Amino acid sequence: MSQLDNKVAIVTGAGSGIGRSVALIYAKEGAKVVVSDIDENGGAATIEMIRKNSGEAVFLKSDSSSADENEALVKMTIEKYGALHIACNNAGIAGESAPVGEYSPEGWDKVISINLSGVFYGMRYQIPGDVKVRRRSDRQYDFHSRKGWIQKCTGICSCQARSSRLNRNSRTGLRCNEHTH
Numbered sequence: 001m002s003q004l005d006n007k008v009a010i011v012t013g014a015g016s017g018i019g020r021s022v023a024l025i026y027a028k029e030g031a032k033v034v035v036s037d038i039d040e041n042g043g044a045a046t047i048e049m050i051r052k053n054s055g056e057a058v059f060l061k062s063d064s065s066s067a068d069e070n071e072a073l074v075k076m077t078i079e080k081y082g083a084l085h086i087a088c089n090n091a092g093i094a095g096e097s098a099p100v101g102e103y104s105p106e107g108w109d110k111v112i113s114i115n116l117s118g119v120f121y122g123m124r125y126q127i128p129g130d131v132k133v134r135r136r137s138d139r140q141y142d143f144h145s146r147k148g149w150i151q152k153c154t155g156i157c158s159c160q161a162r163s164s165r166l167n168r169n170s171r172t173g174l175r176c177n178e179h180t181h
């Protein structure tokens with residue numbers, strides 16, 4: 001039995017690099033993988049690699065910087081596979097490299113919208129809003145605890161930084177961002 005048998009995973013930015021590697025590993029471990037990216041060719045190549053190894057995967061095009069597209073991605077995943085257990089919100093860009101005084105506001109906004117807002121939008125729709133579970137052990141985090149909440153605006157940074165620990169609740173078993181950020 002593989003570690004992820006009967007699990008359903010979304011991996012964003014899975015059309016290349018780290019996201020592709022994560023998608024391949026999830027599939028190898030038995031998960032049904034939703035490969036998501038804005039790059040259709042990259043996504044198709046990832047799907048081909050997974051299927052070559054007898055894995056199960058589907059490509060769904062989605063722009064991580066769009067709240068609506070993140071919502072649609074979760075809906076389509078559940079329509080296709082009936083559940084969502086794992087999410088790896090990996091899509092990101094390096095952005096421009098320039099002195100602060102020359103850095104373009106558009107370039108800044110783009111990085112923030114994909115690398116920061118994209119992670120939030122992902123979790124916003126992947127984690128059910130009505131989750132109410134008790135803390136059962138050190139390994140089962142309670143979404144009523146601070147780790148699953150965004151505490152006013154400044155909390156968003158600590159939320160992302162801690163997302164590697166914001167990983168599981170006992171009712172849905174959903175894991176988020178265990179492998180990135």
Ligand SMILES: NC(=O)c1ccc[n+]([C@@H]2O[C@H](COP(=O)([O-])OP(=O)(O)OC[C@H]3O[C@@H](n4cnc5c(N)ncnc54)[C@H](O)[C@@H]3O)[C@@H](O)[C@H]2O)c1
Nearest residue numbers: 013015016017018019037038039063064065090091092093
């Ligand atoms: N490679 C590194 O050394 C490194 C270091 C630190 C952080 N990271 C982060 O890890 C993640 C993956 O990095 P990588 O090296 O594999 O990069 P990569 O460029 O190889 O892959 C990123 C993928 O994200 C996709 N993508 C870009 N914008 C998107 C959007 N708006 N919506 C959906 N998909 C989008 C791209 O098409 C690409 O397939 C990124 O978030 C990156 O910022 C990487």
